[in-house]
Amino acid sequence: MDFLKDSNYINQISIECVIFGYEEQTLKVLISKLNFSGDFYALQGGFITQDEDIDVAAKRILLERTGLNDIYLNQFEVFGKANRKRKEFIDKLIEANSAAYDKNIKNSDKYLWFTNRFISIGYYALVDIQKIHPKKSEIDASIEWHNVHSIPDLIMDHDEIFKHALHHLKEDIDKKFNAFNLLPETFTIKEVQDIYETIFEREYVRTNFQKKILEMNVLERLEKKFTGAKNKAPYLYKIKI
Amino acid sequence: MDFLKDSNYINQISIECVIFGYEEQTLKVLISKLNFSGDFYALQGGFITQDEDIDVAAKRILLERTGLNDIYLNQFEVFGKANRKRKEFIDKLIEANSAAYDKNIKNSDKYLWFTNRFISIGYYALVDIQKIHPKKSEIDASIEWHNVHSIPDLIMDHDEIFKHALHHLKEDIDKKFNAFNLLPETFTIKEVQDIYETIFEREYVRTNFQKKILEMNVLERLEKKFTGAKNKAPYLYKIKI
């Protein structure tokens, strides 16, 4: 936790990123297991330095965890209840790891900084799982993709933040044409349909779905994709610039 | 500006409220003229105390300015550019009011606190203009309703905040059925139509508009409203609980 020394973070504000990825008909979210005894799972969070736009801070956090710079990102909500403190969680963590900490930790600057009331700005990100190699931060024991339907209990109000992120994703997806960000640069309509069916947990009629997507007029048709399967090769598409 | 002494505000976070009202076919916004030489106009802002939910802080700010407690409120966006500082504005203000301040003000705690970088949480509120009597805060010279099409230049990025608020209002209005909050408890469909036509700057066919609103199924029909006009009395409606 020595990163506090070097940096010049704004007090009492954090960013929480809900990073969504898609793979094998499954919508997934990137969750860290913290590097302490006890099962502590968390979203990807971080802080904002004094000379950093909040959007830039969010991108930095994403870069640290995914290695990618140009990730699709959406600020969706601020979580600002007065009782939003890490105190309860940090105390539990210290208790579960009592061997590692001396008794005076609760008087330390770090402890006070961390257990203060925090306001969190929620972002959700959409990434192509194939393109990234999740990299744990210094406080993570591991960082892994979890099916959105089977995530572990998360610390603090991260469960709520996650649920709200998913809700906003569903609301935005047709308005902002952003589902394509879950796919590689080029993709077939079928792949888009799979994503929609996964996210909205319903089926779409193939032929109508095709029209709906193409009528959005945001895709550019490229060459055909020959997969070796014994059927007509589908066209590849990419997002129009 | 002595309020800083008493309170225990969170540093570097503020709330900015865009308060919309409706009157005489006009959408209006409540803007303060600050109590200093030079024409400084601003949205309704404030800070968050350490033990206060952000939504509660926004409500408190609204209560201070309008006297109303149960105002419709929507958090719509966070403004967090690194260069969001009041410094430029405060310096201009001090210059325009140099007689009132001694040379050392720029070393004062107040000056440092205020000119720091701030992250603002944007809320918009919808109120019935008839119900409130705008009350200026201690730094206001006056507080007045302005037609959204002719607001004065605002300080800092308040122009941008206002524009984004209006944009979000338009997006939300059908989704959240919130236009009714601009009206008294009971109202006629015609009054709702006037609001829609004002906000979206287009006309609606009366008969179809009536159906659209009633089919939302959020209104309860009450008795008729006899105005004395020589025409059929329209029904009054109120929002279903």
Next chain:
DNA sequence: TCAAAAGTGTTCCTTCTACACCCATGT
């Protein structure tokens, strides 16, 4: 009984949905 505005019903047109049909591909 007339003018003005509210409320209801009907027709027309656009859009969405379901499905039939044809096309390309590899075995």
Next chain:
DNA sequence: ACATGGGTGTAGAAGGAACACTTTTGA
């Protein structure tokens, strides 16, 4: 040739827009 899945066209259903018609009110 044929099984498989992609792409296009079309008829029917649903939803929205335009407008005619009826009702209510006060003069």
